[in-house]
Amino acid sequence: MTQTLADPVPLQAEHRPAIEVRGLRMSYGARQVLCGVDFEVRTGEVFCLLGPNGAGKTTTVEILEGFRQRTGGSVRVLGLDPADQRSRLRERLGIVLQECGFPRQARVGELVNIWRAYYPAPRPLEELLSVVELTADRDCQVRRLSGGQRRRLDFALALAGDPDLVFLDEPTTGFDPESRRRCWAAIEKLRSLGKTIVLTTHYLDEAERLADRVAILQDGRVQTVGSVRQVARQAGVPTTISFTAPGPLRRGSVAPPGRLDVTVCGEVAVCRTANAAVALRELLAWAAEHDLGELDDLAVETPTLEDAYLRIVNGGAR
Ligand SMILES: Nc1ncnc2c1ncn2[C@@H]1O[C@H](COP(=O)(O)OP(=O)(O)OP(=O)(O)O)[C@@H](O)[C@H]1O
Ligand SMILES: [Mg+2]
Numbered sequence: 001m002t003q004t005l006a007d008p009v010p011l012q013a014e015h016r017p018a019i020e021v022r023g024l025r026m027s028y029g030a031r032q033v034l035c036g037v038d039f040e041v042r043t044g045e046v047f048c049l050l051g052p053n054g055a056g057k058t059t060t061v062e063i064l065e066g067f068r069q070r071t072g073g074s075v076r077v078l079g080l081d082p083a084d085q086r087s088r089l090r091e092r093l094g095i096v097l098q099e100c101g102f103p104r105q106a107r108v109g110e111l112v113n114i115w116r117a118y119y120p121a122p123r124p125l126e127e128l129l130s131v132v133e134l135t136a137d138r139d140c141q142v143r144r145l146s147g148g149q150r151r152r153l154d155f156a157l158a159l160a161g162d163p164d165l166v167f168l169d170e171p172t173t174g175f176d177p178e179s180r181r182r183c184w185a186a187i188e189k190l191r192s193l194g195k196t197i198v199l200t201t202h203y204l205d206e207a208e209r210l211a212d213r214v215a216i217l218q219d220g221r222v223q224t225v226g227s228v229r230q231v232a233r234q235a236g237v238p239t240t241i242s243f244t245a246p247g248p249l250r251r252g253s254v255a256p257p258g259r260l261d262v263t264v265c266g267e268v269a270v271c272r273t274a275n276a277a278v279a280l281r282e283l284l285a286w287a288a289e290h291d292l293g294e295l296d297d298l299a300v301e302t303p304t305l306e307d308a309y310l311r312i313v314n315g316g317a318r
Helices: 057-065 086-090 108-116 125-131 147-159 177-192 204-210 228-235 247-251 276-289 305-313
Strands: 019-028 031-041 046-050 072-077 093-096 165-169 196-200 213-218 221-226 239-244 261-265 268-273 299-301
Touching: 019 057, 031 057, 031 072, 031 221, 046 057, 046 204, 057 072, 057 165, 057 196, 093 147, 108 125, 108 147, 125 147, 147 165, 147 177, 177 196, 177 204, 204 305, 213 228, 213 305, 221 228, 221 305, 228 305, 239 276, 268 276
Parallel strands: 046 196, 046 213, 093 165, 165 196
Antiparallel strands: 019 031, 019 072, 213 221, 239 268, 239 299, 261 268
16 A cells, blocks of 8 residues: 555664764865764654754755765765765755745646656655645645745645655744644654654754754754753753742741752742652652641653753753
8 A cells, every 4th residue: 555645654664874974074165164063863763953043054954965065074865975976865855945935926736746747756746735734725826825834835845756854944934833833743744654854943842842863063063962851861951840838948947858959939949850759759758757748739840952952052061
């Protein structure tokens, strides 16, 4: 049975990485932007490249796509070197550029069909429009689309050739929350088909939601790479346990447990810890010992990707 983009079935993952980058260097004139970038993207994963403006995300992605010649280092994309095997790669890649222009008079369906004609085994038009939820807009001129709809059209074009590997450079920048969720759903559909996806974004909630692994690029290097949880642990951001401060703690007649970092701010007590299970046990024992009753509104908050990212780019983890 043929798999469709709209009705995903899992694909067998290949064993070799989809992308291998070793010691990648790139200079624009005298300015070195990438000074030895290393990472791998596994087949079938969503890999998210994060980093501040100007960190070199688009540069990296364009080198992987074969649009830019690197200054040094080794790169393999689906086993090929994009620097000199770009034509062999082309059919297997789907690309959404950070910015791109379209013939504005063309209609949505026409444009997708023009794109499909470039590929030997394109996905069906109806399916592409359905994945990006533009079926109702197929006769609409491109110039009449909203920014979010245009971005989803970019997405349909990237998928036209049924690529194995999809590059999405800031696919949801400028989207309203609903369009962003539609785009996320499309990315999740692709992933469930076994496609490999490389995504750049400045939206850390987007990365947290979609990415199997993230890499943070800064100062020309990958500062950290791993799953969101691994990155949060590597960044050393503490878990926060909060509860309503019992009266005796607020009044100072009972001291907080000595071995824990507990601060009281108004009605709320906050404990910051690297080991939530141990801290919780100690807090509950302390509350029982001092007859403080149950700790009301007890909540455990693990660090978000945003916490970890900010700490890493601000130098806290290095
Ligand atoms: N064609 C070019 N010629 C000269 N410098 C360039 C060129 N393209 C990018 N740069 C510079 O390289 C650096 C990295 O740019 P790049 O676009 O790769 O960053 P980015 O991480 O994608 O940033 P953003 O988050 O803003 O998209 C920037 O300082 C940029 O000014
Ligand atoms: Mg960019």
